Amino acid sequence: MREYAFFLGCIAPNRYPGAESASYKTAEKLGIKLLDLEGGSCCPAPGAFGSIDLNVWYAMAARNLVLAEQMKKDIALICNGCYKSIWEVNHKLKHNKELRDGVNEVLKGIDMEFKGTIDVWHLAELFYDPEIVGVQKIRDSVKVPLTGTRIAVHYGCHLMKPRKERHFGTTEHPVWMEEMVAALGAEPVEYRNKMLCCGAGGGVRGYDLVHSLDITNEKLINLKEAKVDALTEVCPFCQLQFDRGQIEIQEKFGVSYNLPVLHYCELLGLAQGMTPQELALDLHGISCEPFLAKVL
């Protein structure tokens, strides 16, 4: 069993606890144990903090990284926003001495030092990596195949972009998550402008909600055209934007889509036999019932 310090972030534990719960359980079935990262905080939000003062963003993310360094464990996480902060700051501090010295000067005040001894992973990339888990093992773990459902993938932005700093290859038309969806027995569905942002990032959701929802709405129009039963993603912030966002779109634009939105861990949990109650799917803004009716 491989062990990782599980960096929770904010939205999964505080808005979609089913996604958190599913992460522990699904990962354990695939040979990954997620350990509590005691005292972790907001990553902090790359859009909000990065926009105000990048130096604060570096230092705050470094504090979270040091907690995992003290556990001597790599970090696993389930949110693209957290990935941007935690992965990228780790990467930058490891390779830029001037930045690292600046951050350590701050951390000295709380008896911490960034050493650069650990790596950071998104749980989805660990699931996909054949040396860690791999698609075959995911397929083998399925008890309730999602046969007959059409599922689209929203990759989100901050996991794979900027491409040149990351290690995921193309960001124009990736298909690795579609492979992971197919492994659950569902039919992965392509749709127009798949890589378009959800609209929430960069503080735009808070700054201009209608503008941000208009981007979400464009994605929902394209998803509707593709006649999908559900949308899956690997970022609770995107999840919030698509799920609660559909309610806001109904209020502000008068259109409804009723498209269930599930984190990949929730989807995997369902396929591995977890019940909708165990995944707290009733907390979702948009009912997952029509999708569940096809599966269960």
Added chain:
Amino acid sequence: MARTKGYPEALEKKLADTRLYEDERHPEFTKTVEKISMTIPHMCFQCGTCTASCPSAPRSSYRIRKFVRRSLLGLEDEALTDPDLWLCTTCYSCTDRCPRDIAPTDVIMAMRNLAFKRDIIPVNFLKTVQAIYTTGHGVPNNDVNRAARKKLGMHPDPPTTHRHPQYIKGIQYILDYFELKKNADRIVKEREG
């Protein structure tokens, strides 16, 4: 869905005048943006691939190419006072497609940092700072969620600063080190009374 944002009249007028005035150029602005962003806006040849890739462009007057040009020309005031500066969702599509290997997204982030130094910042950004200062989380737990977590057999509070509030002190130290909480409180009070 083009919408006007009701810009201040002076800015509206300024944006309508596309002539370049030598006395509005600040060469040090170009340098500062390059230093903070760690990218190379001076390499830009204005092809517009960034604007074409931008999810915010079709629904607003926000043009990322224009901001890159402003950084290159040193048009500090024009860049930092334009409310469109805050419409970048930081999706990095422009960065992935830029044929000159510039990261326009990071140019925007650097400009936002410089704007904040002049107290130009939307209040929602500062409220996130205040929430983190008090709880450690930008999106804190609530009673509905605590009940749901219990039903799932989980601890009502995640093992973060929520369950271990003794760690909040360290976060407050970092935010105070940069005087961020003090400035956030001051600006929010000025705006909202």
